[in-house]
Amino acid sequence: MAGLAVGSAGVARRCEAQLRPPASVHYLGGNSWAVRIARRLLVFDYVEGPGATARVPGEPRGLARGSIGPAELDSLDVFVFVTHAHADHLDSIIFGWQGRARSIRYFFGWRAGADPRHHYLVGPRAEAEVDRVRIRTINSHQDGIPEVAYLVQADGWTIYHNGDYRGEVREDFAYLRGFAGRVDLAFLVSGWPREEHPLFLLARQFVQVLRPARVFLIDRLGQERRTETFARFLSSHGAVGEYLHGNLPGDSFVVSAEGMGEFRRR
Numbered sequence: 001m002a003g004l005a006v007g008s009a010g011v012a013r014r015c016e017a018q019l020r021p022p023a024s025v026h027y028l029g030g031n032s033w034a035v036r037i038a039r040r041l042l043v044f045d046y047v048e049g050p051g052a053t054a055r056v057p058g059e060p061r062g063l064a065r066g067s068i069g070p071a072e073l074d075s076l077d078v079f080v081f082v083t084h085a086h087a088d089h090l091d092s093i094i095f096g097w098q099g100r101a102r103s104i105r106y107f108f109g110w111r112a113g114a115d116p117r118h119h120y121l122v123g124p125r126a127e128a129e130v131d132r133v134r135i136r137t138i139n140s141h142q143d144g145i146p147e148v149a150y151l152v153q154a155d156g157w158t159i160y161h162n163g164d165y166r167g168e169v170r171e172d173f174a175y176l177r178g179f180a181g182r183v184d185l186a187f188l189v190s191g192w193p194r195e196e197h198p199l200f201l202l203a204r205q206f207v208q209v210l211r212p213a214r215v216f217l218i219d220r221l222g223q224e225r226r227t228e229t230f231a232r233f234l235s236s237h238g239a240v241g242e243y244l245h246g247n248l249p250g251d252s253f254v255v256s257a258e259g260m261g262e263f264r265r266r
């Protein structure tokens with residue numbers, strides 16, 4: 001009986017995977033990523049920073065240039081996710097998109113305000129479902145501020161953004177696995193290639209439990225290449241996976257329903 005249940009879940013999942021529209025993943029610098037699936041745009045920890053994301057005067061913002069421009073949003077249903085309040089994860093510029101998008105929803109991993117239109121996923125382990133997008137959070141609490149990681153399921157895709165989450169990874173990842181089975185696109189923070197490093201332990205646990213098809217490793221803007229060392233270390237220490245990273249804000253990856261990926265350099 002158990003075997004039958006697992007088998008039909010697997011078949012259902014394969015059918016769903018074949019029907020889903022392609023996803024394009026946009027690197028927007030540091031922790032900031034966007035995933036576009038058909039008319040939806042899922043934005044994680046958007047920060048418009050200095051350095052490579054700086055716009056040339058007069059050049060409009062846009063995903064292809066590693067930023068989000070209001071003009072691009074008018075045909076999109078936008079979901080904005082913020083993991084926590086640190087300045088490298090939250091930028092008030094996101095509120096300027098209101099009224100520019102076809103529709104826009106904001107999700108915060110803590111009680112960030114009192115706007116009835118916003119979703120405050122106050123933990124532990126909050127969840128929400130909006131317009132057929134299912135969202136679940138897990139929590140941690142460093143430096144005195146609450147923070148979450150997001151698991152988002154939309155249009156047949158399962159996406160995870162870690163933010164700076166460093167909680168009870170064994171329990172929390174097992175909890176997420178109960179909903180996700182496996183993850184399609186994961187955004188994890190890169191760390192040092194050492195077996196006792198907490199970010200290594202987190203990433204290895206995540207890969208072993210949630211078996212992501214693709215992992216996008218996050219490093220500080222300008223330090224992106226360090227992720228290659230971390231990826232090799234993971235692969236040789238119990239967490240074989242397909243590891244990717246952005247080099248320049250504006251880099252993008254198109255992942256089709258069959259799982260084929262195409263990398264587009266900015």
Ligand SMILES: [Zn+2]
Pocket residue numbers: 084086089164
């Ligand atoms: Zn932080």
